[in-house]
Amino acid sequence: MRIILDGMGGDHAPDEIIKGAVDVADLIDHEIVVVGDEKQIEKALEDAGADAKKFSIIHAPDVIENTDTPVKAIRQKKNSSMVIGLETVRDGAGDLFISAGNSGALMTGATLITGKINGIYRPALGSTYPILGMGKASLLLDAGANAECKPHNLLQFAVMGSIYAKDVIGKVNPTIGLVNMGTEPGKGSTFLKEAYKLIESNSEELGLNFIGNVEARDLPIGICDVIVCDGLVGNVVIKMTEGMALSISHLMRRKFSEGVVAKAGAALLYGKLAEIKKAFDYTEYGGAPVLGVKGAVVKMHGSSDATAVRNSIAKAVPFMENRVVNTIEKSMKKISEIFGDVEE
């Protein structure tokens, strides 16, 4: 199969992107097609010692910047690496598109260029949410693509998340939780009560292992495999996780350098502190899938270095190999049979 890599997206493109791709190329049995400025990509591939048999290039002279407005960028920058990459997947010449570029543009581009899966109202951005200290991750969706949602959107997120957790993360019968302000079924806003009922009452028919409401305090310990919420709550969960990890690590650094005794203690704990730091490291857990579009599309963190790129590509391979998009399409047909046409 063919992985289409955006060679120009991200803070460290193209060099770190290419390095990461070269690192992972030998471990996977697929061709990598890099989209971007031919000269720059050629040089980066050469510098990284790429195996010519594994790599090819599609020239794209233009780049979508982080400062570009998503819809405008996708419509106007027809020769950008992102637009050409997505078109390559749409046209069947590629099986996965992966980019560290502008998130909004990637979400918009995936929706406009590859198209929404029939029956999907709103594609979601999934985020691999780290379970602290366990080296494992849950999938959270929506991670911020949809600031407001309706109950039916959350049902679709549950279905797509469950498929992804099964076929990409490798969970058996993944548990699904709805983020709420208490675990009892009657908790939360009208929207959350309705979403709860909708997911609950269709779980059996749709093969969902719905465990009900989950509280935010239990997310870091991995209370469920699939975390379902609207994009605002999803954003708050992810940003709180980052913010807490960062402030605690700052606090530790400060406290552990106060005085000779503390410094000696910290020196002895050096390796353990590095392990703790690694538990917070998003780059360990792979990229964020765009779910609900007619192509396997993965967003890498904008600041991805070679290691992050390598991990993101490696972890995205089953998304493509296991034809997750087809499975989601089938599930949406089933949802349409149950609900008919719902306008949301």
Place this chain on the structure above:
Amino acid sequence: MRIILDGMGGDHAPDEIIKGAVDVADLIDHEIVVVGDEKQIEKALEDAGADAKKFSIIHAPDVIENTDTPVKAIRQKKNSSMVIGLETVRDGAGDLFISAGNSGALMTGATLITGKINGIYRPALGSTYPILGMGKASLLLDAGANAECKPHNLLQFAVMGSIYAKDVIGKVNPTIGLVNMGTEPGKGSTFLKEAYKLIESNSEELGLNFIGNVEARDLPIGICDVIVCDGLVGNVVIKMTEGMALSISHLMRRKFSEGVVAKAGAALLYGKLAEIKKAFDYTEYGGAPVLGVKGAVVKMHGSSDATAVRNSIAKAVPFMENRVVNTIEKSMKKISEIFGDVEE
């Protein structure tokens, strides 16, 4: 002035409640009236060596349990310590009511018994949100009383939060932030966009130091003094903070006991680790004020021990002394003049 203390609410009532009250009694220049079962309270006061001049008792034979339904409990348990305590404040025989009992019942009771301040649509539960490692706190509201809000509710939360931050926490010109999924003014749902505009456009007239949208990742470092959000987002922020602190501390405990070297390091860092743990400790930062009702009402954590009770009472004193409720009443008059009657 007279502090009315619920002697029966909370996991460790009455003993720890009374101990905390006795600890703080000498530090404050106010009488403490304990509401609860006379015999139990008398014994607890005696055991704690209370100064008889500082304490008196109002007998209340009944107790609202954590398992009670809020509205039903307030309506039916007329002789409970919570209902009698709130009535004492309503009738002017007390200036502050503080309880570690059932949160929902306290919120309902405060609203039904003392009554909403004119012009307030929804009273809010404030939460003193710790700024990690700084020994300081922001005020977050709503902390979970209102699962769904309208833009006008958030404007009122901003006004009430600003007054509380000034007059109780002691901030000069407190900064106010709206929790959103990005800092740009146009971010988020329709609800958040409207709330932003409403607060922004009335900041000058209402004397609000509104700094705009804030991201969840910046909350633990104290990006603003007053954190404004609906009750669902507020609950997620608080629970994520607790959950992350807890999982990181578990992770540290595990990592720091792996092997002799790590154990030695951890032993040297014993004091610093205790300081870090303390930075997460909610009981250090005082109780949660109910804002928007015609009485100074404070919720203590259900698991409060004597230290938490002592801190909560001490930190709540300016709420009463500075007549914060009156200041909120005046502000709401001003809001009514600007907006007329808004139905929300």
